[in-house]
Amino acid sequence: xxxxxxxxxxxxxxxxxxxxxxxxxxxxxxxxxxxxxxxxxxxxxxxxxxxxxxxxxxxxxxxxxxxxxxxxxxxxxxxxxxxxxxxxxxxxxxxxxxxxxxxxxxxxxxxxxxxxxxxxxxxxxxxxxxxxxxxxxxxxxxxxxxxxxxxxxxxxxxxxxxxxxxxxx
Amino acid sequence: xxxxxxxxxxxxxxxxxxxxxxxxxxxxxxxxxxxxxxxxxxxxxxxxxxxxxxxxxxxxxxxxxxxxxxxxxxxxxxxxxxxxxxxxxxxxxxxxxxxxxxxxxxxxxxxxxxxxxxxxxxxxxxxxxxxxxxxxxxxxxxxxxxxxxxxxxxxxxxxxxxxxxxxxx
Numbered sequence: 001x002x003x004x005x006x007x008x009x010x011x012x013x014x015x016x017x018x019x020x021x022x023x024x025x026x027x028x029x030x031x032x033x034x035x036x037x038x039x040x041x042x043x044x045x046x047x048x049x050x051x052x053x054x055x056x057x058x059x060x061x062x063x064x065x066x067x068x069x070x071x072x073x074x075x076x077x078x079x080x081x082x083x084x085x086x087x088x089x090x091x092x093x094x095x096x097x098x099x100x101x102x103x104x105x106x107x108x109x110x111x112x113x114x115x116x117x118x119x120x121x122x123x124x125x126x127x128x129x130x131x132x133x134x135x136x137x138x139x140x141x142x143x144x145x146x147x148x149x150x151x152x153x154x155x156x157x158x159x160x161x162x163x164x165x166x167x168x169x
Numbered sequence: 170x171x172x173x174x175x176x177x178x179x180x181x182x183x184x185x186x187x188x189x190x191x192x193x194x195x196x197x198x199x200x201x202x203x204x205x206x207x208x209x210x211x212x213x214x215x216x217x218x219x220x221x222x223x224x225x226x227x228x229x230x231x232x233x234x235x236x237x238x239x240x241x242x243x244x245x246x247x248x249x250x251x252x253x254x255x256x257x258x259x260x261x262x263x264x265x266x267x268x269x270x271x272x273x274x275x276x277x278x279x280x281x282x283x284x285x286x287x288x289x290x291x292x293x294x295x296x297x298x299x300x301x302x303x304x305x306x307x308x309x310x311x312x313x314x315x316x317x318x319x320x321x322x323x324x325x326x327x328x329x330x331x332x333x334x335x336x337x338x
Contacts, residue, residue, distance in 0.1 A: 047288070101298030104288050117302065119216070119273050119288070129270025131322065133286070135304075135311070142304070153300065 003029055004056050007036050027134070028127050031116070032057050034136060038110045043150045044070040045105040048079070048121040055083035059090045068092045071153050073103040081124075095157040103153070107146055115143045172198055173225050176205050196303070197296050200285070201226050203305060207279045212319045213239040214274040217248070217290040224252035228259045237261045240322050242272040250293075264326040272322070276315055284312045 028051075035042065035057045042061055049055065049072060062068045070087060074096040077084040088094050097103040107117035118134040120126055137143065155161070197220075204211065204226045211230055218224065218241060231237045239256060243265040246253040257263050266272040276286035287303040289295055306312065324330070 097300065099298075101294070101300065104295065104299040104301050106288050107302065117287070117304070119275050119286075125270070126273065129268075130273040131266065131270065132273050133276070133315070133318065135286070146302070149302065 001053070003032050003036065004053065004060065007057070007060050028053065031134065034110060034114065034116060035061065035108065037114075038066050040111050041067040041109075042069075043109040043112075043147070043154075044068070045072075045103075045107050045146075045150055045153065046070065046122050047073050047102060047104045047106055048076045048123050049083050049087075050079070050081040050123040050125075051127060052083060052124075054122045055087055058087060058092065062090060062092050069150075069154060070094045071103065071105075071150070071157060072096050074098065075102070083122075095154060095159070097153075097157060098162065105149075105153075107150075109143065109147055109150060112147060113140075113143060114138050115146050117146065170222070172201050172205065173222065173229065176226070176229050197222060200303065203279060203283065203285060204230065204277065206283075207235050209280050210236040210278075211238075212278040212281075212316070212323075213237070214241075214272075214276050214315075214319055214322065215239065215291050216242050216271060216273045216275055217245045217292050218252050218256075219248070219250040219292040219294075220296060221252065221293070223291045224255055227256060227261065231259060231261050238319075238323060239263045240272065240274075240319070240326060241265050243267065244271070264323060264328070266322075266326060267331065274318075274322075276319075278312065278316055278319060281316055282309075282312060283307050284315050286315065 032053060035054070038061050042058065044058070049070075058068055058070075070084070070092055072084055072094065076082065077096055084094055106119065106121055107115060109115055115137045116134060117137070118132065120130075120132040120134050126132055201222060204223070207230050211227065213227070218239075227237055227239075239253070239261055241253055241263065245251065246265055253263055275288065275290055276284060278284055284306045285303060286306070287301065289301040289303050295301055
C-alpha cells in the first residue's frame with residue numbers, strides 16, 4: 001500500500017498502512033515494484049486477476065501514460081472479485097479468448113524487456129494462501145518467446161476477427 | 170504412445186498408434202521425451218496430475234531404477250482421473266501439503282539439471298484444450314532455486330512431521 005501511495009503521489013510522505021497484512025519486503029511488494037518499474041509498456045496475459053493491489057499498480061502505470069494491454073480468460077474474467085471490469089473502465093485495453101479451453105497463461109512483460117511468469121494467478125487467495133513460484137527473467141531469448149506469444153494471442157483475440165457464425169462457403 | 174512403447178520395450182518396432190490424437194512432434198511428445206531423458210532422478214511438484222501418458226512416463230522411469238519423488242496438492246490428488254493413486258501403487262514416493270491453500274507449483278526437475286516449469290497442470294484437459302506455456306531451462310541458477318524449493322517442501326510435507334493436533338505447551 002505504501003508503495004502504491006508513493007507511486008500515485010510522488011513526494012508525499014508515506015502514511016503508515018492501516019491494513020493487517022505483512023508489510024515491508026513481501027513477495028507481493030517485490031512484484032508491485034517490478035511492475036511499477038515500467039516506463040513504456042506492460043503486456044499482461046493472465047488467466048485470473050482479482051488482486052486489487054496489482055490492479056491499482058496497472059492503473060497507475062496507465063495514468064502515467066504507459067501502454068497497458070491485457071489478455072485474459074473469458075470464463076474467469078466475470079467471476080466475483082475480478083478486476084477486469086475496473087481495468088477496462090480505467091481505459092486499459094482488454095481482450096479475451098473465445099474458445100472453451102482456458103487461456104491459462106500467467107505472465108507479464110515490462111517494457112518488452114522483463115518477463116514475469118510462473119504458477120501464480122494474480123488473485124488474493126493465491127498470494128496469501130498458496131505455494132507458488134514467480135520467475136523474473138531478463139534474458140532476451142525467453143522474453144522474445146513470450147512477447148511473440150503475446151502478440152499472436154493479442155491478434156487472434158482481436159474483436160475485429162470474431163467469428164460467431166460459420167461463414168457461408 | 171509410440172515414444173512410451175519404445176521406452177518400455179526398447180528394440181521392438183514401433184506399432185502405429187491407434188488413437189485419434191495428433192501424432193508426430195507435439196508439445197506432449199516433447200515433454201515426454203524430456204522426462205524420459207532422466208537417468209538418475211525425477212522430482213515432480215505438481216498441483217494436478219491426471220494425464221495418463223505423463224504418468225506412464227514417470228512409471229517407466231521408476232521401473233528403470235531412477236529415483237522418482239512427487240509432491241502434490243492434498244485437495245486435487247483425490248479428484249476423478251487423478252494419477253496419484255496409480256503412481257503411489259507403482260512405488261513412487263508421494264507427499265502432499267497439509268494446509269488449506271493450494272500447493273500450486275507445476276514443475277519437474279530431471280537429474281537435478283533440467284527444470285521444466287510453467288502454467289501447465291499435467292492434465293489431459295490442459296494439454297488438449299488450454300493456452301499454456303512450458304519453460305525448459307538448464308541454467309544452474311534457476312534449477313537450483315527450484316531444487317531448493319523442492320527439498321524444502323519435501324521435508325515440510327514429510328509425514329513424520331505431521332502435526333494434526335496443537336501441541337501442549
